[in-house]
Amino acid sequence: MKKLFILLFVICFTMCTPGQKSGNTISVDLDRPEKASLFDYFRSIELIPLETSSDVLVKGITKVVAHQDYYYALDKPLCLIFVFDKTGKFLFKIGTRGQGAGEYAFIEDFNINPFSGNIEILEPYGRIHTYDLSGKFIETKRIAYPGFKVAHSLAALDTATYVSQSVFEPKKIHYFNLDEQKLLHEEFEESRWLGAFSFDPYQYHDNWFFFRPVHPVVYKMGKKQLEVAFQFDFGKYTKDGRTTVISQEAERNFTKRVEEIYDQFSYLIQAVRHNNKYIFASLLWKDQDQKRNIIYDKSTGKSKYIVDFDEKVWFNSYRGEAIIVTDEYVLMPIQWGDLEKRITKEMLDDKQKEILEELLKADMEQNPILIKYWFK
Template sequence: MKKLFILSFVICFTMCTPKPKTGDAIFADLDRPEKASLFDYFHSIELIPLETSSDILITGISKIIYHQEKYYALDKPQSIIFVFDKTGKFLFKIATKGQGAGEYSFIQDFTINSFSDNLEILEPYGRIHIYDLSGNFIETKRIAYPGFKVAHSFTALDCATYVLHSKYEPKKIIYFNLDEQKLLHEEFEEDMSIGSYSNIPYQYQNDWFFFRPFHPVVYKMGKKQLKVAFQFDFGKYTKEGRTAVLSKESEKNFAKNTEEMFAQFSYMIQSVRHNSKYIFASLFWKDEDHKANIIYDKSTGKSKYILDFDEKVWFNSYRGEEIIVTDEYALMPIQWVDLEKRITKEMLDDKQQAILEKLLQADMEQNPILIKYWFK
């Protein structure tokens, strides 16, 4: 009788204990790559060179926003936002680095606030500088509450509510009322040692999404807290990815740190983007030399894990490039030196082939090029 009671208890406990819901997860078998062509998803590719001159030199684009037919591109090392028209012609730049009124010391992140239609620049230690879309300074606001240290990215959920992301704080997400200077909510706890492997939130239409390199869940930023948007299932390799066990040596040696991270997690998610048709993810697999893509087709409910496309070119983010994905196209900035790794002549029509040839024959290094992939 006692054994029967114990058995009944175990069955009840097993059936009644909530389990993670993985039935709707995006499955990818990391041991079985599949073949795919970029033209399975896109019908054409367009090159948009950003104007280059001695006065317009970009070291690299860490973030790009397309708004009202203009490209706003952040060059973080120079702390400059360059603005180009839709053809890549230079228009103006925001470069007011300094210590005076209306100046910033460093640009950690920037956004275009959809509620005010102003451009906002984030300094990591709590200042938000506000400009109009022509680059004219308006005002500076501060993030200040007991315990605040640093923010590495930000976005506005409404006129007053901002979500801040901090790499190194134990809780990575901070909901903050900028007008009232009030901390609303903190969440997503994670080891500080994982903080340096950071992904900034991304936008699709009017919503913002947050993901982490070793954590298989992508969250939508709700008005008050994070909500699960979708998640990945990597089979036996899937881990929650919020904690890591690292040696003392790895604290000072980044190569050792990376080696130990991959030994524990196998994969590192570099980028996630989605639209109404697809979910795209790029990741490193086993080490930083093995790059892979996952493309999930919402219409079929199936995903492909791709190590090499038929075109033998890189696709998605491998140097931390900012990517824009809409329902019409995917767009990413690439360095001129990587051009031949990203595109081949055979992938382009006659007009685009001429642009490619001109870029390859340039006698000086060019500014980044925007590659625009048009969906079928």
Template sequence: MKKVFMLLIVICFTMCKQKAQIEGAIFVDMDRPEKVSLFNYFRSIELIPLETSPDALIVGISKMIVHQDKYYTLDKNQCIIFVFDKTGKFLFKIGKKGQGAGEYVFIQDFNINPFSGNLEILEPYGKVHIYDLSGNHIETKQITFPGFRAVHTLAAVNSHTHVFHTMFEPRKIIYFNLDEQKLLHEEFEENTRLGSFSNNPYQYQGDWFFFRPIHPVVYKMGKEQLEVAFRFDFGTYTREGTTAVFSKEADYSLYRCVEELFDQFPYLIHSVRHNSKYVFVSLSRNDLDHKANIIYDKSTGESKYILDFTENVQFNSYRGEEIIVTDKYVLMPSQWIDLEKRITKEMLDDRQKEVFDELLQSEMEENPILIKYWFK
């Protein structure tokens, strides 16, 4: 009888433990780190150096868009969009900083609108400058409604609706009709201090996705409102993550803000990307000296929490670079000075080894290099 009783306790405990996991969520066991090879996922790696010339000197890539076999790269420091062909050859740049017609004061974000085919540049204080893909100005539209202050990213979800994300307002998501100057909808309330840790929405197959640094949910930007795309279950580490408590000192010190954030939350999500096969996540923890990775395999339903790869290289956004994930490849910009932190010569085929050696032997600092990881 005693054995039966003990067995019932074990069964009950097991069922409760399973039930504790969030149904339908991607479970990640952050108490069981694994070491895996990047070649479990990728068959080859290609280096695409962006041409360095007097007309194309990039400080850093804040955002990148691949469109019609061209790389549109935003250097926010210089307020310039540099355009390269698929081999990395420099083609032209859009650099119209100023206060005249067809000029902008600052570039906060940019996109290529899939419905109009035009390039859109966002100024945070309420202007969207529209250009053709060669950089010729078409028109400028205003974002204005009672209480508007600033927005920091833009995405077109249909031919008449843009979704803007604001870093510092309580409601983070704004649906707006630019043609009619009409506010359609606002949502997603969050502690305003968390705006310092904002992440740009990302795009996959025409849809836009939105995630937050301590909130374990990824949303799809639907045509009328946010829709839950998927969520993470970090077990006992999971937090709801839309509110936090900060001292007055944290308003003036980012270091203090991070410190107080980690006192309340065990992780800080830097990047989420997905395709038809995988979900990739990069995050920090207060007990780590570098970023960890999560790779979720949709076919097996298994996730791996990775502190280090077998190749001892970094596979994440090291300096806040934009990461692009498609069904064919992952594209990751790297500063020339960081190349050896991301790639070793042994990871490359003979042709790419030559490119790698040429880059390292350069006597002057080169423009960023695009690292293309081809999926198996």
């Protein structure tokens, strides 16, 4: 009887312990692409051209935050945040380069703090500049806990607790108390050479999520540490993705580094987003210029690996961190020059066709366009 009890305990423990095939694992066969139409998921598509004028010239959008019918768009090359209304009309800019109060050398990240309602601009070497939503400067705080070096992203978990990502440090995630200047916790050790291919954490509702270029797990930033949200199982292509071997030549030459990383891994995860219905991921596949898409349907528990949509257009952002996914829509900025790669007239209603035609007839380069895909 005792032996039987032990056997039953072992079986139960084995079945109940989360593992590689746990309920939050998404299996994807990267050798078997499937067909799909964008209209399997979306009911309509809206174009929102961002106003272009001599005073409003956007070099490149690297992040967008949608808040109260406004779009706050970070142009990292220009070190400015452009603010547009929901129709794309320009409203104002936030930020000034310099050494004075509220000025900065460059912007690494920004967010709207859900607890204060203010905009927080991050300088990587430890300054957080706070503005109100109209762009008025409030204050600057420093990240100065013992051992701090650099922060490449910033997320507020409560009024004092923040999480930062440090791309090139051995441990990537750092929990700290800004008021007390105290490091609370750090984790997720990874090879520094993979850091250059990483993207910022993303937000869904009130939570932040963290993913890496090769490691197949997506983490939720819990109150005290990272928690597994879901993970991808790519079969024979799945690797832990935390370490890589790089030659001395590749340490000095980025092109060589990319080549050696692709010798060890077949893909790089460029973007992950999710909502109440779907999980989206974009992969950059070895020897392919175009990103490939994964769409996981939570209602069926099935994923699709898509190389080309039926519409023969791209569905991804040129900057992974610029994608917004809500329960109502997907929003992504695209360059004016890529417009015909992203959309066709057949995909649009009459009003949107007119907007597309006007954009294509423009005789000078336009600011980026926001494409809004409305879910069914």
